[in-house]
Amino acid sequence: MGADARIPVAIVGATGYVGAELLRWLIPHPGVRVVFTSSDQHQGKSLADVYPFLRGVIDATLVPHDAVAAAAAAEVVFLAVPHGTAVPLAEAALAAGRRVIDASADFRLKDPAVYARWYGTHAAPHLLPESVYGIPELYRDAIRSARLIAGPGCYPTGALLGLVPLARAGLVTDSVVIDAKSGTTGAGRSAKVEQLFAEVTENFRPYAIDAHRHAPEIEQELRAAGGKVTPVFVPHLLPVSRGILSTIYVSGKAAEADLGAIFEKAWGAEPFISLRGEGPPPELRDVRGTNRCAIGWRQSRAAGQAIIVTAIDNLAKGTSSQAVQCMNLVLGLPETTGLEAPALAP
Amino acid sequence: MGADARIPVAIVGATGYVGAELLRWLIPHPGVRVVFTSSDQHQGKSLADVYPFLRGVIDATLVPHDAVAAAAAAEVVFLAVPHGTAVPLAEAALAAGRRVIDASADFRLKDPAVYARWYGTHAAPHLLPESVYGIPELYRDAIRSARLIAGPGCYPTGALLGLVPLARAGLVTDSVVIDAKSGTTGAGRSAKVEQLFAEVTENFRPYAIDAHRHAPEIEQELRAAGGKVTPVFVPHLLPVSRGILSTIYVSGKAAEADLGAIFEKAWGAEPFISLRGEGPPPELRDVRGTNRCAIGWRQSRAAGQAIIVTAIDNLAKGTSSQAVQCMNLVLGLPETTGLEAPALAP
Amino acid sequence: MGADARIPVAIVGATGYVGAELLRWLIPHPGVRVVFTSSDQHQGKSLADVYPFLRGVIDATLVPHDAVAAAAAAEVVFLAVPHGTAVPLAEAALAAGRRVIDASADFRLKDPAVYARWYGTHAAPHLLPESVYGIPELYRDAIRSARLIAGPGCYPTGALLGLVPLARAGLVTDSVVIDAKSGTTGAGRSAKVEQLFAEVTENFRPYAIDAHRHAPEIEQELRAAGGKVTPVFVPHLLPVSRGILSTIYVSGKAAEADLGAIFEKAWGAEPFISLRGEGPPPELRDVRGTNRCAIGWRQSRAAGQAIIVTAIDNLAKGTSSQAVQCMNLVLGLPETTGLEAPALAP
Amino acid sequence: MGADARIPVAIVGATGYVGAELLRWLIPHPGVRVVFTSSDQHQGKSLADVYPFLRGVIDATLVPHDAVAAAAAAEVVFLAVPHGTAVPLAEAALAAGRRVIDASADFRLKDPAVYARWYGTHAAPHLLPESVYGIPELYRDAIRSARLIAGPGCYPTGALLGLVPLARAGLVTDSVVIDAKSGTTGAGRSAKVEQLFAEVTENFRPYAIDAHRHAPEIEQELRAAGGKVTPVFVPHLLPVSRGILSTIYVSGKAAEADLGAIFEKAWGAEPFISLRGEGPPPELRDVRGTNRCAIGWRQSRAAGQAIIVTAIDNLAKGTSSQAVQCMNLVLGLPETTGLEAPALAP
Numbered sequence A, B, C, D: 001m002g003a004d005a006r007i008p009v010a011i012v013g014a015t016g017y018v019g020a021e022l023l024r025w026l027i028p029h030p031g032v033r034v035v036f037t038s039s040d041q042h043q044g045k046s047l048a049d050v051y052p053f054l055r056g057v058i059d060a061t062l063v064p065h066d067a068v069a070a071a072a073a074a075e076v077v078f079l080a081v082p083h084g085t086a087v088p089l090a091e092a093a094l095a096a097g098r099r100v101i102d103a104s105a106d107f108r109l110k111d112p113a114v115y116a117r118w119y120g121t122h123a124a125p126h127l128l129p130e131s132v133y134g135i136p137e138l139y140r141d142a143i144r145s146a147r148l149i150a151g152p153g154c155y156p157t158g159a160l161l162g163l164v165p166l167a168r169a170g171l172v173t174d175s176v177v178i179d180a181k182s183g184t185t186g187a188g189r190s191a192k193v194e195q196l197f198a199e200v201t202e203n204f205r206p207y208a209i210d211a212h213r214h215a216p217e218i219e220q221e222l223r224a225a226g227g228k229v230t231p232v233f234v235p236h237l238l239p240v241s242r243g244i245l246s247t248i249y250v251s252g253k254a255a256e257a258d259l260g261a262i263f264e265k266a267w268g269a270e271p272f273i274s275l276r277g278e279g280p281p282p283e284l285r286d287v288r289g290t291n292r293c294a295i296g297w298r299q300s301r302a303a304g305q306a307i308i309v310t311a312i313d314n315l316a317k318g319t320s321s322q323a324v325q326c327m328n329l330v331l332g333l334p335e336t337t338g339l340e341a342p343a344l345a346p
Helices: A017-026 A067-073 A086-095 A112-119 A136-145 A154-168 A214-224 A259-267 A320-330 B017-026 B067-073 B086-095 B112-119 B136-145 B154-168 B214-224 B259-267 B320-331 C017-026 C067-073 C086-095 C112-119 C136-145 C154-168 C214-224 C259-267 C320-330 D017-026 D067-073 D086-095 D112-119 D136-145 D154-168 D214-224 D259-267 D320-331
Strands: A007-012 A032-038 A076-079 A099-102 A148-150 A176-182 A232-237 A244-251 A273-277 A293-300 A305-312 B007-012 B032-038 B076-079 B099-102 B148-150 B176-182 B232-237 B244-251 B273-277 B293-300 B305-312 C007-012 C032-038 C076-079 C099-102 C148-150 C176-182 C232-237 C244-251 C273-277 C293-300 C305-312 D007-012 D032-038 D076-079 D099-102 D148-150 D176-182 D232-237 D244-251 D273-277 D293-300 D305-312
Touching: A007 A017, A007 A067, A017 A032, A017 A320, A032 A067, A067 A076, A067 A086, A076 A086, A076 A320, A086 A099, A099 A320, A112 A214, A136 A154, A136 A320, A148 A320, A154 A176, A154 A214, A154 A232, A154 A244, A154 A259, A154 A293, A154 A305, A176 B176, A176 B244, A214 A232, A232 B244, A232 B305, A244 B176, A244 B232, A259 A273, A259 A293, A305 B232, B007 B017, B007 B067, B017 B032, B017 B320, B032 B067, B067 B076, B067 B086, B076 B086, B076 B320, B086 B099, B099 B320, B112 B214, B136 B154, B136 B320, B148 B320, B154 B176, B154 B214, B154 B232, B154 B244, B154 B259, B154 B293, B154 B305, B214 B232, B259 B273, B259 B293, C007 C017, C007 C067, C017 C032, C017 C320, C032 C067, C067 C076, C067 C086, C076 C086, C076 C320, C086 C099, C099 C320, C112 C214, C136 C154, C136 C320, C148 C320, C154 C176, C154 C214, C154 C232, C154 C244, C154 C259, C154 C293, C154 C305, C176 D176, C176 D244, C214 C232, C232 D244, C232 D305, C244 D176, C244 D232, C259 C273, C259 C293, C305 D232, D007 D017, D007 D067, D017 D032, D017 D320, D032 D067, D067 D076, D067 D086, D076 D086, D076 D320, D086 D099, D099 D320, D112 D214, D136 D154, D136 D320, D148 D320, D154 D176, D154 D214, D154 D232, D154 D244, D154 D259, D154 D293, D154 D305, D214 D232, D259 D273, D259 D293
Parallel strands: A007 A032, A007 A076, A076 A099, A099 A148, A176 A232, A273 A293, B007 B032, B007 B076, B076 B099, B099 B148, B176 B232, B273 B293, C007 C032, C007 C076, C076 C099, C099 C148, C176 C232, C273 C293, D007 D032, D007 D076, D076 D099, D099 D148, D176 D232, D273 D293
Antiparallel strands: A176 A244, A244 A305, A293 A305, B176 B244, B244 B305, B293 B305, C176 C244, C244 C305, C293 C305, D176 D244, D244 D305, D293 D305
């Protein structure tokens, strides 16, 4: 047989939780091979030195972050680096003619002024108009032809898949509460006292109440879908490693609408959305280690509220496997390639 | 020295989570001694046979449930048995002239029709008018003289301590969402597949959405305090053993009210309520193993919502230590006696 | 395109942890398709009714346990039922000419008297001589042609992969201590108070000290490999869902032997054994969700002990994926087919 | 009534896990009051700023570490600072005539050469002869009159309470394996990637195999009690916050000795040791939040091994409450004062 027909891809930032999860999805992916992995912190080591469970699974040396080298080696460049640092890497890879899928926040917000308020001045605002928000269920066609894909935040993915169908149906007009609960990997793999095991186990707490950086992202996309209100967004830290469950309360007409028909119309054909309706509500384990989003709902006429529950794996559909789903679209591969593993449950 | 001056108390139902937690508070309590402990399931065994960690801490044999015997031995009879079964035990102990503190749902709902809808026909509706709802912060004086105290549900305790001050201030007029998250001990110590460790760890899920038995209890007391709306109540199961954190959203005027003044007026003098204001929000570990309730808040003008966060230990302030707080009032002891232990954190 | 070329397989007992884990491996397996799934408890329901996360992943109805029907539909019949009940099912499937892979203890012990001591009288002792102990690293050739494969216990898998190389090298002559720690799924998916989340979280305990049913199995295979001593085997219950870590102490000559050479010779070519030598010791997460066994070692000359550490996922290499590895051998497929997924870490 | 009769005590290093746990025991202690709390990292803040759950429980400002100031204010000075830094603080407090209880490793090892091998050169070796190893069950009388008490390591406490009775009986002559499993608080409250929640949950691993700093401490005290062998000591990291369970294997005569009589003679009168014999083995939750050590045993004649299991709370009997037990002796208070709380279980 001839040469390896798999398409080469690069991961800039391969040792954080997002980078390692990209590896988990890309290593067994039949259509691509990982040819570039970088880490400024661990450069010179092998991946197996950092993650012993990768010994025998992938043989790769970590080089310094270098978008030019990544672009020289690969068709698609994944960026899994902190916001702010992704901008110059994206520019360089784009200049080299490569497609870029960025997992950071750098290209999500369309309005540079909003970006500035939450993250600081944007270093390449000219790229914002062309970046495509990387939720395939919302922007599938645009993703196919995009040069630059802004991987969405994990919280926004869970919130928007539950809210956009209602917004499109004109039902987001009164008040919206997003009470979201996330596992700890959402905070990344950096040493912080408040993320120590002994601080998190048997504990639970809200944080960044009505003040989280994912709020403007949710609001931007909710308005783009026809939403008319500013949601309240309250994230909480769960003592689990993976998963986001969002309990969403929409007051007003949504309490009496035909939610089944609305969700069926919006997501009925989607391969990675599992509609639960009024059956057993979604749980984190339903989606653990998968690219799926499970969605259920109830309505309280007495209280005038529709209650939408969505569950995703923050590292998978919330970040890395959704980025691979985008990559499949970009490369013209079947969208579900390499993404159909069942949940790891229990 | 003379005879033991400590007042004798009885626990009917000493081996479930609530009964064992009553023991944890009552054994070191300087004002009382536990003279009666019963268990239908484990009768004839010693407490140390069931709970090895009680060996050397208390020496007691488990007898069958028997309110007459309990009443003969003790001044105060705690009932920690399933709802329905508490009614005849309470009747018998009251008939013997004892004070009864019931941890079940049997005497919480004032309206027998509401009780019937959620639990079945009540067997002694004539007792409902005199039972006092056992949250000292709400009904301190009535508790002092009550014969029959209805220990409140764990979820209602957390929700009401956050909402009653607003209801009294006329701020509960629009919509109220109670998004509550509880540890697993709230479900009791009975064998169920969905409560197995492997089903709960690294998992999280809502349940009984807008359909939980604690909803009518919250509504009853919220209306008694001046609330004008039916709250939405959505409980969730956390992978922790103890604790309830409630995130409460109140829309309307509450978003712009002076919450600090309202809470200070309501709870400023309460020994077991810790007001956090807009500082670091309450966490479960802040109250783990304690009789305290921590309360914090934020306001979102953009979304027109006040956000109240309360944290309690469901087995302590949510059930057993709150029952001991009631007992202190009943016996004329200082209310804080035996209840001041700091949190077990981490 | 023509008919589905994938080989039909059956799972008798598809809703326990072992059966569900078989599904997790077999559904995406490219060489087989699951055509039969049974559950006495849930018969008539769909798999998705029992496990919502399988909705959209597999469409199957649960029928009663029936080895004849399973054998009529499939080439290979997996049995994932309690010990004792596997015997008649195996007999029937064998009589129908099918290959049987049994996950229970029924065909592991060669000596019916030993079986009787630990499990009760064996109902088909005539089958014991032909059953093959299903660890491919030990009995690969025999498995290829076996009609009846006895899937090994989870603890024995972890212990034997660490000890057999030493036994074969004549180093198991003095004393052996196996201190093993397992996740809770090893106890199966049945409701027991001692397996409730609140009983297990933040807890840890030994059980069945020197009295566990897996001890005779370890001893049988250790002696078959040349071991000369009776090990002490002490299992412990970890507050994790999956995984067994075994810390094994071998006194005597092993403390000064060339363990690197011994393990390299024994397992150097094995696709599912990851030798860690004296580097960072194995951890549970290294093998979580995988068919791999990680092995490390140290030697204490001062104490005259070799210390071997092995880690497996009890539901995967310890049971279900190892059964699939055996199936690959039975069906003449490449041994690693469908088994190469990286670990789910974190 | 007159002035507060409680004896003033000081905590140098009040915000690490050991310091915070000292507060948890000392705040409700009836015989003492905490008059000095220091933290170099958080100086100037209140304790409640660092630990919100202490708001309303203790009102104290954190000052810089200063043994002279601590000694001026208090009768007993607790040191809860890193090893190495405790030496000068201890010297200063002793010079001021105060009694010192040090929780670090600085005064545990009697031989400066052994200290140097594990921790570096000792800065005050002249103090080593007079320091008393702070396990009251071993050195009660010496502790009563000691100026300087070396709080023992958490692992050694668990190991020695299980092994010393055997060593004194002449049964530690062959080989000893100590397989110990600890919660994460043993590593202290400093930010490290390997202690992040997502790295620890659902994981388990050995570390510092036969190379842990607590090994020489165990060996010193085991030999002092008559032990004749070097134990193998292998610590493991459990996904729990608190607790150490040690499974100890003693080969040789111990396998057939009358362990019940030996332990009864050694610890039968001890208020904080719970002998379990051959009953249900100790579990971590049995001792969670308590000053107790639970000890059980089994014997395997076939394998020639005695198996001893001990359980302690590493932050309590393993460190802080044991230090309070020593303080009670030093101050002439009843030894159990303030130390009798039942376990927090579940």
